Amino acid sequence: MSSLPSESKATLVVGIDLGTTNSVLAWADIGDGASALEIRVLGIPQVVELGALEERPILASALLLSRDEEMTSSAFRLPWQGEAPGIVGAFAARRANDAPDAVVLSAKSWLCQKRVNREGAILPWVGDDHEAPQRRISPVEAQAAILAHLRRAFDFKMAAMQAERPIETRETICLDQMDVVLTVPASFDPEARELTLRAAERAGLGNLRLLEEPQAAVYAWLASRGEDWRHDLGPGDLLLVCDVGGGTTDLSLVAVRDEQGALELERVAVGEHLLLGGDNIDLALAHHLRGRLALEGNRLDGWQFRALVAACRDAKERLLGPDAPAELPIAILARGRRLVGGTLRLSLSREEVERIVLDGFLPELPLDAAIHVSGEDDLGLQEMGLPYERDPAITRHMLRFLRRHAEALAGHLPARVAGGALHPTAILFNGGAMRASALAGRVTEALAAWAQTAGLEPARVLAGADLAHACARGAAYYAAVRRGGGVRIRGGTARSFYVGVASAQPAVPGQAPPTKALCVVPRGLEDGTRLSVPGSEIGLRVGGKARFRFFASATRPDDRAGWLLDEWDAASLDELSPLEIRFDDAGVDEEGRVAVGLEAHTTEVGTLELEFVERQGGESGRRWRLAFEVRERGGATS
Amino acid sequence: MEGSAAEGAGRRFSLFLVLLSLVTAVSAAMLLRPQVARHLETVSTALKEGGFGAGFEVALRSEVLLWLLLPVLVPLLGALFALFSGSSRRASPVVAGGPAPVAALPPVDRQGLAQGGALKLLAVLQEEARLIDFVQENIEGYDDAEVGAAARAVHAGLRKALAARVRLVPLHEGEEGVAVEIPPGFDPERLRVSGHPRGNPPWHGVLVHPGWQALEIRLPVPTEGADASLLAPAEVEVPEGKGGA
Structure with a gap:
């Protein structure tokens, strides 16, 4: 497909993987009408050492908040102009251990942390018992800083490439003019998506779409396989995408169907947001070794511990990879100038790594294993901060996921449900943690064992995944596919959404009226759909503060818009953060209720909007828009 | 000057x-x-x-x-x-906070x-x-x-x-110890002949070292205006609660 430059300025498609630990940008030229789409990963200029820049395919999602001295120092001068709250990339990530008060890490995970004000200046996060750092910024600002770095790096590199061309063929290529797709976890709630968009806007990226990360991994695999993918997947296949990144684990199921002779892919289930990833594994190994050093009377400082974590990551990949040795020596250098006398020596054996990593993070479980995943509210008091998973067993989270969706999908995929769980026929791995091949092997074995118990064939592993760059590549491929041609994954919204409606019943002293849940968006609503929620009128409070409650469910695929749930159990509906908002009525001053209907809108961008429409007045009726926006909230007490 | x-x-x-x-x-x-x-x-x-x-x-x-x-x-x-x-x-010891007494590179x-x-x-x-x-x-x-x-x-x-x-590659694909023929007109930059060659090539010898070549090198680029002679900063750790005013 060749398009004239005058039709659209976007001659390039761009995919951005804004990861918890690392970010990647991939791009491809679609303007030249060439046959195969060549997706390239951008070398991102970044400060790697004081006064030294390098181009790397990966930008660490770390932000070193600069002090005044650093803002003006030439040691941090990037080859482009532009305001930034600090330094992004490899150097910032390295400083996290020796200057924890100045480095923002894992800002992405904070975007889906419901209990804090996500637009408040809360990062770097410190517990209550520590002195707050002088400078802090909001998770949105931190994400914006990373995206701004990517945008400027892209524009800079494109300008450098254009400068090599003859002057009459040169173009100005800017990221904000291109078709950009940004990946987010499938488990991101509407608010986290909205906040991601807000960060993108702050970074000067007005024009983009969101794509779920596991879907991006599938697109990357489709791009690498070309037309051959039809040999690997057929009608009736159920693909599990197992994406274990540095900080998070994201699971999705994609079904393959035959639609009038053509294969069609549909994302049928997404997992919960799990703050558990490869970094946890490296930390577990490092803590294990630190404990052993402590027994010998050796204490590590922060700098040495970081070196130990890095060494553990390498050792893990080596010891859980092919042709692994039985034991690997590890040396940790002292921090000062004296190396030779102060080096700590230790070794890590394959047996230890297998015990800690495989048995700790990927234990073997029977299909009927009892699973209790403790909710975050089990404890009366919990330190604020990121709700890291208490249970590190990835296989247990997987089994829980496969069970949770079994009932809901039994009608759609009867052949894949047995023994109370879903059984995929194929697995696609993604994420840097899976570079340790024994980890992927253990996941495959677990699935095979469950399938065997249920009397089904084991799932096969789809080869050809580019673990570290797949999300960005897949996002770029998706952007190209949207321009025409190629397979698209159907799926729409991953969950159904509900608003809380107070039931009309006589007041009972001392009891709040029970809340019913009105389904406003059914699961699977495609992007770009506007839907008028059928059913009875509801009264909207205007002229005063009103509180709205929202719910989402990944396991109620059959609920239709307009259904009013009188009762539900907490396990099937997750409450999202509530919204307190004041709608004003231009005509009326006093508080009152207006009879409204509801319209839901899944935007092309990938976010959700709700609108209240006055019933009386027809087309010219008043409208109140309810975007999933950020609001000031009281923190822990609310 | x-x-x-x-x-x-x-x-x-x-x-x-x-x-x-x-x-x-x-x-x-x-x-x-x-x-x-x-x-x-x-x-x-x-x-x-x-x-x-x-x-x-x-x-x-x-x-x-x-x-x-x-x-x-x-x-x-x-x-x-x-x-x-x-x-x-010679680098003089750097006093934290004070100007470095060493003359910097231009x-x-x-x-x-x-x-x-x-x-x-x-x-x-x-x-x-x-x-x-x-x-x-x-x-x-x-x-x-x-x-x-x-x-x-x-x-x-x-x-x-x-x-x-x-990107480092060996210049010679042979293992150390294999017999190698040195042809006439060999490139002395790529092949160092040691021992006792007599007359004109071809000579026959044994590969002692296969050599190295850097096919690609990507050096870090100094940031604009940075003092390239600074190789590692002096490091001072401030304990908690002593951050100052």
């Missing part, structure tokens, strides 16, 4: 540093080869059983001594060279970019593999196990750091 003299000295200094780093890298790599590790054991056994003299003899016969001494000898020679060329440039110009890149490569090798610390340390008083432990960490860091920036 004083400026150009200082620039020349700076260039010599950086060349010397780059040479130093390469030598150390090679030494560390050599020490970690399995056959050398075996020699190390023999040497230590000889030391235990036969005293220093016997140990030294064994070390001399194997290549261990060479690789151990190389990183010590080269800085020594370099220092002598610098002394005699009259442009000794700001890097276009021509100086390559030099800046070499210096920044050193800075990166120091940060990622502690190369300068390792080379600058006096290892005389330590036993081989201690040196070996540090060498292992430095080696791991250097290996990763180099692999990320330089």
